Structures are given as C-alpha cells and as structure tokens.
Amino acid sequence: MADLTNIPITDIIKKRKSWRTYTDKPVEIEKKEQVLQFIANLKKPPFNSATRFEMVDLDMNFTGKVSGTYGVIKGAETFIAGIVGKGPGDMEDVGYLFERIILFATAIDLDTCWMGASFSRELFAEKITLKPEETLPVVSPIGYRAGRRSLTDLVFHMSAGSKNRKSWPEIFFYRTFNESLDKSSAGKLEMPFEMVRLAPSAVNKQPWRLVEDDNAVHFFLKRTAGFKSMFTMDLQRIDMGIAMCHFEIAANITFKSGLWKIENPDIPYVPKDVEYIASWKYLKDN
Ligand SMILES: Cc1cc2nc3c(=O)[nH]c(=O)nc-3n(C[C@H](O)[C@H](O)[C@H](O)COP(=O)(O)O)c2cc1C
Structure with a gap:
C-alpha cells in the first residue's frame, strides 16, 4: 500500500x-x-x-x-x-x-x-x-x-488545548460571513467540512474559515493577532494547506469531481482580518 x-x-x-x-x-x-x-x-x-x-x-x-x-x-x-x-x-x-x-x-x-x-x-x-x-x-x-x-x-499538548476544536458556527458559513452554516443542512458537504474541523493547526488556532457558495466552497484565513511575527514561517498558511488536504480527500469520497481554483469570489461581509486563499469548485448534481 x-x-x-x-x-x-x-x-x-x-x-x-x-x-x-x-x-x-x-x-x-x-x-x-x-x-x-x-x-x-x-x-x-x-x-x-x-x-x-x-x-x-x-x-x-x-x-x-x-x-x-x-x-x-x-x-x-x-x-x-x-x-x-x-x-x-x-x-x-x-x-x-x-x-x-x-x-x-x-x-x-x-x-x-x-x-x-x-x-x-x-x-x-x-x-x-x-x-x-x-x-x-x-x-x-x-x-x-x-x-x-x-x-x-504534556505542556505543549495542554497549553495548545490540542484536544479541542471550534464549533461549526464559528468556522463554517453559508454564502456570506453573516450566516453560519448549519451542520444539518450541509448535506454531502458535511463530512468534508467535519474533516477540516478535525485538522491539526499551529498552536491549535484553527484559522480556517469556509464559506459554502453556489457549487463552490471558498477557503479563507482568519489570522491570529500577533501570530505571524512570532514565527519565522507563515504557519497559518500551512494550516490552510492542511485544511485543503483534508477537505479534498473527504470530498473525493462524496463528489465525483471537484477542483481547486484561485479566484476571489468577492463575497459580502468578509471581516477585515480575513484573507481569501482558494476555492474548491464542484458539480452540484454529482
Ligand atoms: C503548521 C503546524 C506547526 C506546528 N508546530 C509545532 C511545533 O513547532 N512544536 C510542537 O510541539 N507542535 C507543533 N504543532 C502541533 C500542534 O500544536 C497540534 O497539531 C495542535 O495542538 C493540535 O493537536 P493534535 O495535532 O494532537 O490534534 C504544529 C502544528 C501545525 C499544523
């Protein structure tokens, strides 16, 4: 294997x-x-x-x-x-x-x-x-x-709160950042979203924010204040790549096709400290 x-x-x-x-x-x-x-x-x-x-x-x-x-x-x-x-x-x-x-x-x-x-x-x-x-x-x-x-x-594990993950409404949205995505209405996207939620991230900050849109899921990065300057590398962009990996692996189980596009969708109400990273586009009736 x-x-x-x-x-x-x-x-x-x-x-x-x-x-x-x-x-x-x-x-x-x-x-x-x-x-x-x-x-x-x-x-x-x-x-x-x-x-x-x-x-x-x-x-x-x-x-x-x-x-x-x-x-x-x-x-x-x-x-x-x-x-x-x-x-x-x-x-x-x-x-x-x-x-x-x-x-x-x-x-x-x-x-x-x-x-x-x-x-x-x-x-x-x-x-x-x-x-x-x-x-x-x-x-x-x-x-x-x-x-x-x-x-x-133990100190690393406890201080990062490694066991905890944010709840769905904190990190997943529907069409705009003003509306949280409800787990029960996520349909075929439920499992891919859940796999993102379980992903590891630097100091367990979980900076990924996902927005479900028409035939697309947009990935955004909500930076933790002061974090970037603390480390030599931009660890939160690495976290975004990990989230993309988990999402794609899980989405490939439930959708026949999907691909990454880097095209900022200009959705409304993006908070100031939130950056667009990438979108996963798929065919809805798959
Ligand atoms: C990009 C990245 C960098 C990390 N850097 C360190 C590190 O330098 N030292 C460390 O002990 N843990 C590091 N971690 C591990 C995280 O603290 C850990 O993934 C997080 O607390 C969640 O815990 P879990 O991996 O057990 O689910 C890093 C994780 C990621 C994703």
Missing part, C-alpha cells in the same frame, strides 16, 4: 494526534521504504509549487532527547523534512502535501508531530542541503509513541 486510496481515510484523520514522546524502537526499513514510495508518488499541489520531502535520521543523547528539537521530541530518530521553493502559495502547498504524508504514516501505524517552530532549521538545512531558492517550513518525527507523554509533551 503506497497511496491513500482504499484506506478508511476519515478514521485515519480521527486517529492522528501529535506525539512528542517515542519509544526507541526504530522505524523498520520496509516502512521507511513505504513512506518514501508514497512521497515519490505525490501529485502536484494546488498552487504548483516545487516541493521536496526528505527523510532524515538524527542523533539522540543518552536521555532520549533528539538533537535539533530543543528537547521537545524524545525517542524518535527518523524525521521527514518538508521543503518548498519560495513563491505564491508555497506554504499552503507544503501544508497540503505534508499532511498527505502524515496521514499515510498514520495509516501504516506510525506516529507523527507537525513541527513548524520547535526545531533547529540550521541543523536540518545542513542535512538536506537547502538551496537558496528553498525554505524548510516543517518537519515531523515518524516513529512509535511511548505509553506516556513526557512532561514537555
């Missing part, structure tokens, strides 16, 4: 959680090969950025802390690094494809943790020979979670 078809993807989305504490059991060569095969078969992302994903092995000290992760990750030695050529849509694209890899890893019983901040870019950049036109926005360990989270893991 080296793709996401024929696996219960909605269960995999529900199963995935961020793990920062791992047993020292190395990832088997066969599983590493499966992941590499999956990466080799990835299709082009919605904004057509040049991406590459590398598998990197790191060193651990005698306490299990992994060099290059500021003590956040314990026990894992294999990582995937997400690299993208700078350009419009670069962060969304790396988020979109990296999440596919994370879901595939979850499907073959590996644990992961999205990391956009708590890792040493210098150390990873050296291992993957980063080119001047590229950036390295994210990495994730792959491995087997330990029975218990370390104290650091």
Whole structure:
C-alpha cells in the first residue's frame, strides 16, 4: 500500500494526534521504504509549487532527547523534512502535501508531530542541503509513541488545548460571513467540512474559515493577532494547506469531481482580518 486510496481515510484523520514522546524502537526499513514510495508518488499541489520531502535520521543523547528539537521530541530518530521553493502559495502547498504524508504514516501505524517552530532549521538545512531558492517550513518525527507523554509533551499538548476544536458556527458559513452554516443542512458537504474541523493547526488556532457558495466552497484565513511575527514561517498558511488536504480527500469520497481554483469570489461581509486563499469548485448534481 503506497497511496491513500482504499484506506478508511476519515478514521485515519480521527486517529492522528501529535506525539512528542517515542519509544526507541526504530522505524523498520520496509516502512521507511513505504513512506518514501508514497512521497515519490505525490501529485502536484494546488498552487504548483516545487516541493521536496526528505527523510532524515538524527542523533539522540543518552536521555532520549533528539538533537535539533530543543528537547521537545524524545525517542524518535527518523524525521521527514518538508521543503518548498519560495513563491505564491508555497506554504499552503507544503501544508497540503505534508499532511498527505502524515496521514499515510498514520495509516501504516506510525506516529507523527507537525513541527513548524520547535526545531533547529540550521541543523536540518545542513542535512538536506537547502538551496537558496528553498525554505524548510516543517518537519515531523515518524516513529512509535511511548505509553506516556513526557512532561514537555504534556505542556505543549495542554497549553495548545490540542484536544479541542471550534464549533461549526464559528468556522463554517453559508454564502456570506453573516450566516453560519448549519451542520444539518450541509448535506454531502458535511463530512468534508467535519474533516477540516478535525485538522491539526499551529498552536491549535484553527484559522480556517469556509464559506459554502453556489457549487463552490471558498477557503479563507482568519489570522491570529500577533501570530505571524512570532514565527519565522507563515504557519497559518500551512494550516490552510492542511485544511485543503483534508477537505479534498473527504470530498473525493462524496463528489465525483471537484477542483481547486484561485479566484476571489468577492463575497459580502468578509471581516477585515480575513484573507481569501482558494476555492474548491464542484458539480452540484454529482
Ligand atoms: C503548521 C503546524 C506547526 C506546528 N508546530 C509545532 C511545533 O513547532 N512544536 C510542537 O510541539 N507542535 C507543533 N504543532 C502541533 C500542534 O500544536 C497540534 O497539531 C495542535 O495542538 C493540535 O493537536 P493534535 O495535532 O494532537 O490534534 C504544529 C502544528 C501545525 C499544523
């Protein structure tokens, strides 16, 4: 198995959680090969950025802390690094494809943790020979979670409120930002919307806002105040790519066809701090 078809993807989305504490059991060569095969078969992302994903092995000290992760990750030695050529849509694209890899890893019983901040870019950049036109926005360990989270893991998990997700009326809208979308009237869109709601996001801020329109769903980013300047990378645009990934995977189950278009729909009442990202267009009678 080296793709996401024929696996219960909605269960995999529900199963995935961020793990920062791992047993020292190395990832088997066969599983590493499966992941590499999956990466080799990835299709082009919605904004057509040049991406590459590398598998990197790191060193651990005698306490299990992994060099290059500021003590956040314990026990894992294999990582995937997400690299993208700078350009419009670069962060969304790396988020979109990296999440596919994370879901595939979850499907073959590996644990992961999205990391956009708590890792040493210098150390990873050296291992993957980063080119001047590229950036390295994210990495994730792959491995087997330990029975218990370390104290650091617990602090990250609790302080981000990782278990919680926003409610439907806070993030999903119908035609304008003045009207929330009711779950019971979402029809075939219910499952794709729900899969977006369960997506991981940086510090669990869940900045995605979706608007259902005629034969289209528009994706907007509601930025968290002060967030962008706190991090080297625009992590909330990565969150948007993850949401697009979840939505498309789920929509492909319920709709026969659909595709990404970048065409600002100019819908009314878009709040000031909200940015348009992309739209998913589909045929209604599918
Ligand atoms: C783009 C992105 C960047 C993240 N960066 C970090 C990070 O640097 N360190 C970390 O411990 N967790 C990081 N996380 C994990 C989030 O805190 C986590 O996904 C969120 O709290 C939801 O929890 P869950 O993944 O267990 O569902 C990141 C997640 C995303 C999507």
